Amino acid sequence: MNIGMIGLGDMGRLYAKAFATAGYQVCGCDLPGNRQKLEDELNPFGIHIVDSGKDVSRTSDLIIYSVEAESLARVVAECGPATKYGAIVAGQTSVKTPEIETFEKYLPADAQIVTFHAMHGPGFAPKGQKLILINHRADAEAYQRMLDLFTALETDIVEIANYHDHDKIVADTQAVTHVGFESMGTAWKEAGFFPWENASYVGGIDNVKILTTLRIFSYKAHVYGGLAIMNPYARQQVKRYAVSESELFKLMIKEEEEAFRQRLYRARDFVFHESRKPIMLNDTVMREFALGQKPEHQKPNSHLSILSMVDAWYHLGVNPYDNLICQTPPFRLRLGIAEYLFKNEELLEESILTAVYDKTIRGDDLEFHSAVREWSSIIGYGDMEGYKKHFNDVQAFFKGRLEEGNKQSAELIRRLMME
Numbered sequence: 001m002n003i004g005m006i007g008l009g010d011m012g013r014l015y016a017k018a019f020a021t022a023g024y025q026v027c028g029c030d031l032p033g034n035r036q037k038l039e040d041e042l043n044p045f046g047i048h049i050v051d052s053g054k055d056v057s058r059t060s061d062l063i064i065y066s067v068e069a070e071s072l073a074r075v076v077a078e079c080g081p082a083t084k085y086g087a088i089v090a091g092q093t094s095v096k097t098p099e100i101e102t103f104e105k106y107l108p109a110d111a112q113i114v115t116f117h118a119m120h121g122p123g124f125a126p127k128g129q130k131l132i133l134i135n136h137r138a139d140a141e142a143y144q145r146m147l148d149l150f151t152a153l154e155t156d157i158v159e160i161a162n163y164h165d166h167d168k169i170v171a172d173t174q175a176v177t178h179v180g181f182e183s184m185g186t187a188w189k190e191a192g193f194f195p196w197e198n199a200s201y202v203g204g205i206d207n208v209k210i211l212t213t214l215r216i217f218s219y220k221a222h223v224y225g226g227l228a229i230m231n232p233y234a235r236q237q238v239k240r241y242a243v244s245e246s247e248l249f250k251l252m253i254k255e256e257e258e259a260f261r262q263r264l265y266r267a268r269d270f271v272f273h274e275s276r277k278p279i280m281l282n283d284t285v286m287r288e289f290a291l292g293q294k295p296e297h298q299k300p301n302s303h304l305s306i307l308s309m310v311d312a313w314y315h316l317g318v319n320p321y322d323n324l325i326c327q328t329p330p331f332r333l334r335l336g337i338a339e340y341l342f343k344n345e346e347l348l349e350e351s352i353l354t355a356v357y358d359k360t361i362r363g364d365d366l367e368f369h370s371a372v373r374e375w376s377s378i379i380g381y382g383d384m385e386g387y388k389k390h391f392n393d394v395q396a397f398f399k400g401r402l403e404e405g406n407k408q409s410a411e412l413i414r415r416l417m418m419e
Contacts, residue, residue, distance in 0.1 A: 001024060001061045001062055001145060001149070002024075002025045002026075002027070002059065002060050002061045002062070003016075003019050003024050003025065003026045003027075003060060003061070003062045003064065003149075004026075004027050004028060004056035004057065004059065004060030004062065004063045004064070005026065005027070005028035005029075005056070005064050005066055006028070006029060006053040006056050006057070006063065006064065006065050006066065006067065006075060006079060007028075007029075007030060007065060007066035007067035007075070007092075008028045008029070008030040008034070008038055008042070008049075008066070009030070009066065009067075009068075010121075010122035011066055011092055011118065011121075011122055012028065012030075012064075012066035012092070013038075013041070013042065013122075014122050014125070014126070015064070015066070015092070015118070015126065016028055016042060016045070016047050017042070017045050017047070018125065018126045018127075018153050019149075019153070020045040020046050020047050021045065022149075022152045022153055023152075024149070024152075025046075026045075026046070026047045026048070027047065027048040027049070027050050027055075027056060027059070027060065028042070028047060028048075028049060028050070028056065029049065029050050029051065029052055029053055029055065029056055030049075035049055052079075053075060053078060053079035053082075054078070054079050054082040056079070057079045057080070057082040057083045057084065057087075058082050058083075058084055059084065060084060060087060061084065061087055061088065062087065062088045062089075062090065062145075062146075062149070063083060063084075063087055063088070063089050063090070064089075064090045064091070064092060065089070065090070065091045065092065065093075065099075066091075066092040068222050068226065069093045069094070069095060069098065069099075069222075069226035069230050070222065070226060070230075070384060072091065072093060072098070072099060072102055073098075073102045073105075073106075076102050076103065076105075076106045076107070077105075077106050080103075080106035080107045080108070080111075081106070081108070083107055083108050083111050085108075085110055086110055086111075086112065087111060087112070088111075088112045088113075088114055088138065088142050088145065088146065089103060089107055089111050089112065089113050089114075089115075090113070090114055090115045090116055090146070091103070091115050091116075092116070092117075092118065093117075093226065093230075094117055094170060094174060094223075094226065094227050095167060095170065095226060095227060095230045095231040095234075096115060096117070096134065096163035096166050096167055097163060097164070097167050097230075097231065097232050098230050099115065099163075100113070100115070100136055100163050103115075103136075111137075112137060112138035112139065112142040113136040113137040113138060114133065114134070114135050114136065114138045114142060114143055114146045115133075115134050115136060115163070116131055116132060116133050116134065116146070116150070117131070117132040117134075117166065117170070117326075118130075118131050118132075118155075119131065119132065119173075119326060119327060119328050120328065120329070121219060123406065123410055124410075126150075126153045126154070126155050127153065127154040127155065128154065128155070128156060129155055129156060130155070130156045130158055130325075130326070130327060131150055131155040131156065131157055131158070132158050132159075132160055132166060132326060133146060133147065133150065133157055133158070133159050133160070134159075134160050134161075134162065134163055134166055135159075136162070136163060158325050158326070160325075160326075166326070167231050167232065167233050167234075168233045169323045169325070169326040170227070170231060170234075170326055171231050171233040171234040171236075171237045171238075172237060172313075172316075172318055172320065172323050172331075173323050173326050173327055173328055173331040174227045174328060174331065175227050175228040175231055175234035175237065175238060175379075176234070176237045176238055176241050176309070176312070177328070177330050177331045177334050178216055178224050178227065178228065178330070179228065179238050179241060179372070179375050179376070179379070180241070180305050180308075180309055180334065181209070181212050181213045181216050181330065181334075182213075182216065182217075182224070182371075182375055182391065182394070183305065183368055183371040183372045183375055184209060184213050184305055184368065184371075185213045185214075185216070185217055185394045185397075185398065186367075186371035186374065186375070186390070186394050187364060187367035187368040187370075187371045188213075188367075188397075189393070189394050189397040189398075190367045190370070190371065191363070191364055191367045194291075194292075194398075194401070195209075195210050196210055196290065196291035196292030197292050199298055199299040200299045200300070200301050200360075200361055200364065201301065202290065202292070202298050203286075203287065203298060204281075204283045204286030204287045204340070205286065205301075205303065205306075205337045205340060205341060206301065207286055207287065207288075207289045207290050207291075207412075208281075208286055208289075208333050208336075208337050208412065209305070209337070210291060210405070211289055211291075211405055211408050211409035211412055212330050212333050212334070212409060213398075213405075214398060214401060214402055214404075214405025214406065214409065215329075215330065215405060215406050215409040215410075216330065217391070217394060217395045217398055217402060218395075218402040218403065218405060218406040221387065221388040221391035221392055221395070222384075222388060224387075224391065225384050225387040225388055225391070226384075228379045228387065229379055229382050229383075229384055229387065234379065235379055235380055237312070237316060237318075238375070238376050238379050238380070239376060239380060240312045240315055240316050241308060241309065241312040241372070241376070242372050242373060242375075242376035243312075243315075244308045244309075244311040244312040244315060245304065245305075245308035245312075245368075245369060245372045246369065246372075246373070247311075248260065248263070248304065248307055248308055248311060248355075249304065249365065249366075249369045251263070251356075252302070252304075252355045252356055252362075252365065253362070255356050255357065256356075257352070257353075257356045257357075260352060260355065260356055261352055263311065264307060264310070264311065264342075264348075264352065266314060267310045267311045267313070267314035268310065268342045268348075270313070270314045271310055271313050271314060271319070271320065271338075271342070272339060272342050272343055276319075276321045277321070278339055278343070279332065279335060279336040279339055280336075280339075281333075281336040281337065281339070281340050281416055282415075282416060283340070285412070285415050285416055286412075286416070288415075289408055289409075289411070289412045291401065291404070291405070291408070299360065299361070300350050300351070300353075300354040300358065300361075301351065301354060301361065302351055302354045302355035302358070302361050302365055303341055303351045303355075304355060304365050304368055304369075305368060306334075306337060306338050306341050307351065307355070308372075309334065309338055310338050310342060320335050320338075321335070329409075329413040333412075333413070333416070336416070374390065375390070378390060
């Protein structure tokens with residue numbers, strides 16, 4: 001099977017190399033200005049760079065569109081009519097509703113559509129990583145060829161029946177997860193401090209929060225913007241997260257401890273009941289990954305971002321453990337620290353009392369509250385340019401520590417996944 005990649009960005013190059021290393025014949029294309037650099041990098045793998053996406057489409061048995069989600073319609077409109085008769089077509093976007101609609105509109109009727117979603121970033125090789133496979137419009141033979149392909153890459157294949165189910169799950173595992181960490185980063189930027197220099201943000205859970213936030217901001221804004229804005233199910237879930245956070249924050253500033261406590265207990269009992277297999281993050285490992293020196297006196301934290309997520313799951317009727325079939329490392333870490341907090345009675349009690357009564361953390365929680373509102377509004381309005389600007393502003397604030405944060409978070413993920 002000849003494989004053609006239309007788009008050779010970070011993920012396109014990663015998978016092109018993986019296919020070639022597995023013994024497949026691979027060609028690809030990208031913007032003309034990138035050609036020499038791509039040839040220097042990919043020719044040693046036997047990957048042939050061609051002039052255009054039309055050339056890829058004419059000659060390939062499998063055509064993979066690996067372009068930015070906002071550019072997909074334009075590229076498929078240009079290259080789709082040249083699709084080789086009976087070829088399999090796939091997309092690498094993380095939101096499948098607009099992708100499938102685009103394929104249906106511009107691809108020939110004989111094209112077989114089997115799309116996929118790699119649940120990892122370019123910092124991880126495909127081997128051992130979760131990969132979602134969706135048969136939208138293909139016969140059994142074509143679908144088997146795709147199964148064989150990703151089996152050869154030794155990916156952890158998860159088959160999902162249709163793209164609607166995929167997008168509902170991904171709205172939780174990616175879009176809302178990212179908004180939570182993006183809001184933390186925004187809050188720290190607006191408060192004007194680096195969290196690893198603040199006594200309220202040290203210890204196991206906060207090390208995970210900080211490193212995951214830095215990991216997200218070390219990548220490109222358009223990736224996260226596409227996940228949030230182009231997924232038709234994401235806006236509803238992001239809105240629910242914002243509502244949960246706002247309602248909890250109101251109870252905090254009114255110091256309504258009993259209502260606050262009972263609300264969180266209901267959410268805890270729904271999400272973390274005993275029949276669900278726990279993740280069990282290792283506290284010793286989490287404590288190792290600190291970016292700053294541990295202060296002499298550690299201050300308690302409300303963990304409002306985590307409380308809000310569990311409350312949102314409860315009100316959405318979402319079982320996050322079911323969504324682990326589409327897990328990403330940030331989602332697994334997010335669910336893991338939520339589980340760690342809610343199943344540790346002493347820590348949860350400290351979080352509740354800090355949230356309701358500790359005025360020294362209230363300013364930080366106000367910044368987080370404002371940040372969640374901002375991100376929710378940007379996503380609700382579908383404002384891609386606003387999303388990118390907001391993201392890039394926070395990215396610039398953390399610029400000096402992003403590389404280190406990305407490296408440490410990768411090691412943290414590796415260590416915790418081995419436990």
